[in-house]
Every structure is written in C-alpha cells, then in structure tokens.
Amino acid sequence: MSAQRTRQRSERNLTPNFAGKLGDAPDRKDQKHVADRMMRRYSTKPAIGGMPGGHQESFPAGLRAIQQTAVAQENKKLPPVKPADKSGKVDPSAFSASNFNAEQYVEASIRHAKESELQTFYSDLRRIKEETYVNLQRNVFRNYKEFVVIAKEVAHLSSDMNTLREYLTNLQSITALLKNDLDLAQDEDNSIIAQRRHAKFRNSIADLTTIYASQLASLWERVEGSQKYVPSFPGRHIIRECxxxxxxxxxxYKPKQPVYIVLLDDHLLVATSKTRAGATKLVAEKCWNLLDIELKDIHNSLQLIFGNETYVYTSEKNDDMKTLLAIYKRACEEMKSSMFCLLICFNLLGQKSGSVPRARIPSTILEPAKDLRWIEDRMDELDEWIAHKNFDDAVNSITQGRTITLSQQFDGPTTEIIGSKLDERAQRLCIILCTELSENAGKKNVVRRTVRWLVELGFEDRARSAFSSSRDAMIKQRTRQILFQGEIPQYLSDFALVQFTLMKNTWEMWQLAFQENRMASGFAAWAANQIARFKETFSRQLDGFSTTGDEYRNSIEAVRNQIPVLREVGMDASFLLKEILQQA
Structure with missing residues (x-):
C-alpha cells in the first residue's frame, strides 16, 4: 500500500511540472518519449472482456476517489437489491421488485465478476429481454378476444342506459301529472271550502258556475281581447296559466317575444305583452281549439302544429313544459270523452223519438288514443318509405289513409289534419316519381310501374306531362346525334327513321302505361307536335333548293319511304305530311 501511495504522489507531482520541463531539457527525444508514455497512461480506457463495445472511463487517481465517494453516498440512500449469483446467472424476479435500481444491480453483479461470468450475465440479460417481449406479445393476442367482449358489453350497457333514461323520463312525466292532479284536486277542494263560506257566490256545494264565470271575467280583465276568443260558455273554465x-x-329557434299561455278546458290562448299609453298590458294574439292543434315536445321546447302553421314555445323550467304538455293531453281526452257522451245521448234520443236521425260515432272518438298513435306511426313509416324509395308501400299507405279519411262521416279537425298530412306526403312522393319517370323514360317496365303509382295517387296529368317531356327530350337527343355528311336526302332519311321509330316506341309504352282510352288524346296532341317539328326541320334543311330539283325530290322520296314505320302500330302520319308529299 505504501508503494502504491508513493507512486500516486509521484504521478501527481509529474503532471503539473511536465510542461515546464519540456522547454528546459536539452534532450528533446527523451522528453518526447516520456510525454508519450504519460499520455498513453492517462488516456487508456480498458474494455471489459466479452462485452461488445463495453468500456469504463479512466480518471486520474484523485478524481476517481471523488467519484467513488459520491457513488457510495448515493447508494446509501437506495434500498439494497439482490445481485446475480456467483456463476453470473440473472434472477428475473429481481426486476419486478418495487425498489429495483438498474445501476445498483449491475454494479453489485459485476463488481467481482470474471470475464466468463460477465459473458454469462450479458447473455442472460439478452435472453430475458427476448422472453419478456415474446410473453408480452402472447398476452396481447390472448387478451384480444376479451377486449372485444368487453367492448360489446360496453355498447350494450350504453343502450341499456338510454332505455333506462327513457323510462326515468316517462316516470318523471307520470309523477308530474299525478302531482298536478293532486294540486288541482286540492285547489278545487279549497275553492269549494271557500265558496261554502261565502253563500252569496254559491247556493250549493256542487255548483261551480260562479267560479268558472269569475275565472273568465278575471281573464277578460287581465288579457285584452280574450273575450272575443273565449266568450262565456257553460262549463268553460281555466285549467292552467303559464x-x-x-x-x-x-x-x-331564436327568441321572438315573451308570451302568456292560458290553457282552458277546450281552448289554448296565447297572449303577448304590448305597451299602450305608457302601460304594459297583455293582449290576446292567438287562440285554437284543442282538437285543432297538436302539441309535441321537441328539443327542450313545445312545438304547436295547426294545419300548415308551426309555432315553437319554450320555458326556462323544463317542469313547466312537461306539466303543460301532460295537462293538454288530459284535457284533449276529456274533451273527446264529453263529445262521445253527447253523441251517445243524441243517438238514444233519436231511437226513442224516431224523428232525429241516428248519428254515426267515428272511431277517432271511440278510441282516440289508439287511432292517433296509429296515425303518427303510419306517418313515420311513410316518411321512411319515401326516403328509401319504397314506392309501392308508400303509395299503398297513402291510398289506404285517404280511404279511411273519406269514409269518416264525422268532419272534424282531426280528419282535416290527417288529410293535409297525407296530401303533403303525396305531393313529395309525386315529385320523386316524376323524376324517376324522366330518368328512365326508355324502360317499359319502369315507365308502366311509375305511371301506375302516379295514377293511384291522383296525378294522371303530371304523369302524362312528365312522360311526354322525357320522350320529347330523348327524341331531340337522338336526332342531334345523326351525322351530316353532305348529302341532304340521306340525312333526312336517317332523321325520319329515328324520329318515327322513337314515336312508334313511345306509342307502345303509352299503351302499356295509360290503359284508359281517354288518355289517348294526350298522345295524339304530342304526336302532332312531333310531326310539326319534323316538318320545320325538313323545311330548314331544304331552304334555298328548287322544288323541281333532284335534291328536293330525293329528299321527299326518302321521307315517304320511312312513313310505314308508324303504320306498324296503326299510326298514319301521311295526312300530317301531306303538304310535303304533294310536292313530289
């Protein structure tokens, strides 16, 4: 140890004084030799045997001691890890520990390892890496089906949540309706109790005429012009004010103006605020019979439909809209029930007296909810059939609906609304069918089927006009495709052949589509127009030629030879072309 320390001191002493000695010594070769030796010593980086590209940086002795001290202090803060065994084999379980430190693990494993042990350690690490990758890929493929099943379960869960949300909405509506019924019952009870205390307003417990009259009088006073829409009538009363x-x-869907809605037992009144003489007052603007309108909940708003007119109302509180809608439906049912009772009494009176004719009770009053639901479902299906071009079902549905509507002897607002809806969809379907007829004017089966649908809908004139216009356009297109090569007789011969052949085909398709004899007059007028156009083309082509010339005579002869094409279907156009043929 003492010899090693002496050598380190000598190295540190040689390092700072080496630059000065190179400039003073006379022997340059020895100095250069010593400098090379020192540079090799301090720049050498010994590599670890068996590790490709592995190396360890070499520092001077003082810096190496500082580095070792810093690493030792840092390792004291980290928890201990289990290194590889003496043979260099790696334990994969050590990598999954929560306190695993890669640098500490590698340092502890190769600190006293030999070259063979380093090689084994490196090979084990590569093997574990490949095994981990293969296992991860296998697990991903194994769990793919589970992922698909989970995704389907999530989709089903979303559908179930939507269904549950609808049930909760219906439950909330029913609860609001029941609560409103309870409130109305309590209000009626309170009114009855109050009227008992004031005998001047009521003479008995069951008499509500005075209460209803006072309600209407208060409404007339607060809403200007309301008396014109809802005059006094026995039993008429206010149900709710919004x-x-x-x-x-x-x-x-932009706001227009605030409104004041009053729902009565037989009408719906809408009033607006207007300023007159410096004072703001409610003025009655619209009023409808409950059976003449349809009220629906759409996009957090109420849509009121009256014939072809549509109005939209909304409120900041959704409960107000739901309550108004529920009360409206109940009032409609009560109104229809009262009408049903009146008709039954009318029939009984007619049976007893024999002088009053018996009235027929329509199904829309006997089963109002069922019939209205059937009508709405049929309208939705009809819109779907029209959108998907299922013309056969759409036409049958419209004709069936019109038959049911015409068979109703009770001429009421419901029948008018149904008729207007059917007519609107029939017009839309007619436009689509006319387009189909124009695009497929050359296909006999398509023309016959489309014309039959239009005739069943009652659009015979439009079917005839659409078919004639499409065939006219086709004849123009085909005749313009004829090439003119300088010989006028040949051109007119080809022109007449195309014109007359297409007229013959049009007559055959016309007979298949319009089988009634009264429709044949339409084709006669169309054919006359086609012959007149042919004569105009003939005259324009031979303008400037002498009537006694060979060119003119050959052209007339070419036209005469094509006339038998029309005679094949019983048409003779010679009398229409008489002016041309007589010049031959």
Missing part, C-alpha cells in the same frame, strides 16, 4: 314562456322562431 306566464314564463317565450315564443321561438320556427326555423331558427
């Missing part, structure tokens, strides 16, 4: 509503634009 002051916190706003009218939205039906297309953009």
């Amino acid at each position: 002051p916190n509503f706003v009218e939205l634009h039906a297309a953009t």
Whole structure:
C-alpha cells in the first residue's frame, strides 16, 4: 500500500511540472518519449472482456476517489437489491421488485465478476429481454378476444342506459301529472271550502258556475281581447296559466317575444305583452281549439302544429313544459270523452223519438288514443318509405289513409289534419316519381310501374306531362346525334327513321302505361307536335333548293319511304305530311 501511495504522489507531482520541463531539457527525444508514455497512461480506457463495445472511463487517481465517494453516498440512500449469483446467472424476479435500481444491480453483479461470468450475465440479460417481449406479445393476442367482449358489453350497457333514461323520463312525466292532479284536486277542494263560506257566490256545494264565470271575467280583465276568443260558455273554465314562456322562431329557434299561455278546458290562448299609453298590458294574439292543434315536445321546447302553421314555445323550467304538455293531453281526452257522451245521448234520443236521425260515432272518438298513435306511426313509416324509395308501400299507405279519411262521416279537425298530412306526403312522393319517370323514360317496365303509382295517387296529368317531356327530350337527343355528311336526302332519311321509330316506341309504352282510352288524346296532341317539328326541320334543311330539283325530290322520296314505320302500330302520319308529299 505504501508503494502504491508513493507512486500516486509521484504521478501527481509529474503532471503539473511536465510542461515546464519540456522547454528546459536539452534532450528533446527523451522528453518526447516520456510525454508519450504519460499520455498513453492517462488516456487508456480498458474494455471489459466479452462485452461488445463495453468500456469504463479512466480518471486520474484523485478524481476517481471523488467519484467513488459520491457513488457510495448515493447508494446509501437506495434500498439494497439482490445481485446475480456467483456463476453470473440473472434472477428475473429481481426486476419486478418495487425498489429495483438498474445501476445498483449491475454494479453489485459485476463488481467481482470474471470475464466468463460477465459473458454469462450479458447473455442472460439478452435472453430475458427476448422472453419478456415474446410473453408480452402472447398476452396481447390472448387478451384480444376479451377486449372485444368487453367492448360489446360496453355498447350494450350504453343502450341499456338510454332505455333506462327513457323510462326515468316517462316516470318523471307520470309523477308530474299525478302531482298536478293532486294540486288541482286540492285547489278545487279549497275553492269549494271557500265558496261554502261565502253563500252569496254559491247556493250549493256542487255548483261551480260562479267560479268558472269569475275565472273568465278575471281573464277578460287581465288579457285584452280574450273575450272575443273565449266568450262565456257553460262549463268553460281555466285549467292552467303559464306566464314564463317565450315564443321561438320556427326555423331558427331564436327568441321572438315573451308570451302568456292560458290553457282552458277546450281552448289554448296565447297572449303577448304590448305597451299602450305608457302601460304594459297583455293582449290576446292567438287562440285554437284543442282538437285543432297538436302539441309535441321537441328539443327542450313545445312545438304547436295547426294545419300548415308551426309555432315553437319554450320555458326556462323544463317542469313547466312537461306539466303543460301532460295537462293538454288530459284535457284533449276529456274533451273527446264529453263529445262521445253527447253523441251517445243524441243517438238514444233519436231511437226513442224516431224523428232525429241516428248519428254515426267515428272511431277517432271511440278510441282516440289508439287511432292517433296509429296515425303518427303510419306517418313515420311513410316518411321512411319515401326516403328509401319504397314506392309501392308508400303509395299503398297513402291510398289506404285517404280511404279511411273519406269514409269518416264525422268532419272534424282531426280528419282535416290527417288529410293535409297525407296530401303533403303525396305531393313529395309525386315529385320523386316524376323524376324517376324522366330518368328512365326508355324502360317499359319502369315507365308502366311509375305511371301506375302516379295514377293511384291522383296525378294522371303530371304523369302524362312528365312522360311526354322525357320522350320529347330523348327524341331531340337522338336526332342531334345523326351525322351530316353532305348529302341532304340521306340525312333526312336517317332523321325520319329515328324520329318515327322513337314515336312508334313511345306509342307502345303509352299503351302499356295509360290503359284508359281517354288518355289517348294526350298522345295524339304530342304526336302532332312531333310531326310539326319534323316538318320545320325538313323545311330548314331544304331552304334555298328548287322544288323541281333532284335534291328536293330525293329528299321527299326518302321521307315517304320511312312513313310505314308508324303504320306498324296503326299510326298514319301521311295526312300530317301531306303538304310535303304533294310536292313530289
């Protein structure tokens, strides 16, 4: 140990004085030799045997001691790890420890290892790395099916959550309706109790006429013009008043104005605030019969449909909208029930007296909820069939709905609403069918089927116009494709052949599509227009030629030879072309 320390001191003493000695010594060769020896000693980096590219940096003795002291202090802070055994084999379980430190593990494993042990240690590390990669890949493939099953379960869970959300919404609506019924019952009870105390307003417990009259009088006083819409009528009363509503634009859903909604037992009144003479007052703006309108909940708002008109109302509180919708539905059912009772009494009176004709009770009153639900479902299916171009089912549905509507002897608002909805969808379907007819004017089966649908919908004139226009366009397209090679008789012969052949085909398709004899007049007018156009083309081509020339005579003869094409289907256009043929 003493000899080693002496050698280290001599090395440290030689290092700072070496630069000065190189400039003073006369023997340059010895100095250069000593300098090379010292540089090799301090720059040598011994490599670890058996490790490719492995090396350990070499520091001077003083720096090496400082480094060892720092590493020792750092290792004191880390928990101990289990190094490799004496043979250099690696234990993979040591890597999964929570306190594993790679640097400490490698240092402890190769501190006193030989070259063979280092080689074994390196080989084990490579082997463990490859095994870990293979195991990880195998586990990923093994768990892939489990991932798919879990994803499907998550999708089913999402669907179940949506269903549960709908159930909760329905439960909330039912609860709100029951609560409102309870509130109304309590209000009626309170009103009855109050009226018992004031005998001047009521003469008996069951008489509510005075209460209803006072309600209407208060409404007339607060809402200007309301008496015009809801005059006094036996039994008419206010069910609910909703002051916190706003009218939205039906297309953009932007707020328009605040409204005051009053729901009566047979009408729905909407009033707006207006300033007159410096004072703000409610003014009645719209009023509808409950059976003439349809109220639906759409996108956190209420959509009111009256014929072709649509109004949208909303409120800051969703409970107000749900309550109003529930009370509206109950009022409609009660109103229809009262109408049903009146008709039954009317029939009984007619049976007893024999002088009053018996009225037919329509199914829309006997089963209002069922019929309305059936109508809405049928309309949704009809929209779906039209969108998917399922024309056969759509046409049958419209014709069936029209038959049911016309068979109803009770001419009420419900029948008018159903008829307007059917007519609107029939118009939309007619536009699509006319487009299909124009695009497939050359296919006999498509033309026959499409025309039959249009005739069943009641659009015979539009079917005839669409078919004639499409065939006219086809004839123009085909005749313009004829090449003119300088010989006018040959060109007119080809032109007449194409024109007359397409007219013949049009007549054959017309007979298949329009089988009624009264529709044949439409084809006659169309054919006359085609012949007139042919005569115009003929005259324009021979303009400037002498009628006695060979060119003119050959052209007329070429046209005469093509006329028998029309005679194959019983058409004779010679009388229409008489002016041309007489010049031959």
